[in-house]
Amino acid sequence: MSHPAVARLCELLPPPVSGGDAVNWAEIERTTGLALPADYREFVETYGGGEIDEYLSVSTPPVPGSPYGDLLDGVDPALGCLEELGALLPIGALPPLLPFAYLGHGDVAFWLCEGAPDDWRVAVFQRQVAYGMNHWIVFEGGMASFCVAVLTGEVDSLGARLPAGSQHEFVSWRGV
Secondary structure (H helix, E strand, O other), X not given: OOOHHHHHHHHHOOOOOOOOOOOOHHHHHHHHOOOOOHHHHHHHHHOOOEEEXXXXXXXXXXXXXXXXXXXXXXXXXXXXXXXHHHHHOOOOOOXXXXXXXXXXXXXXXXXXXXXXXXXXXXXXXXXXXXXXXOOEEXXXXXXXXXXXXXXXXXXXXXXXXXXXXXXXXEEEOOOO
């Protein structure tokens, strides 16, 4: 059964002819202890690693030959302003962050790894903001819903918004 957000994404963004990436999810969970959200797993199996409109590049677990297989490499070392993110979240400890996508202008999309994987929200670190503005945007949805929101223009605080309603393209790392 298709995840609703991935189904909506497929309507907006035709999957590549070459298909997605084959990943042994059980092996990743066994070796890393990390279970990943269902919408993300379906996205990887449908699209694989690559770029949406030359703007949003999606990382995958390691796949032989793929330059996008860096999902498990950890947190972006250039990150700062974590206290700003904490101010946007309910009181408590800041959950672990796992980057899954990189946007134009150097922005980074992370999962807030809190609770069950299918409940993880998205937080975007914006590298360039006006003085006094928060570097973080918290999106109340998962990875696929976030991609849909970017393509439809619902997320409008990111550096270079994609034009809503235009034809979108996913370019697979296979170049097909």
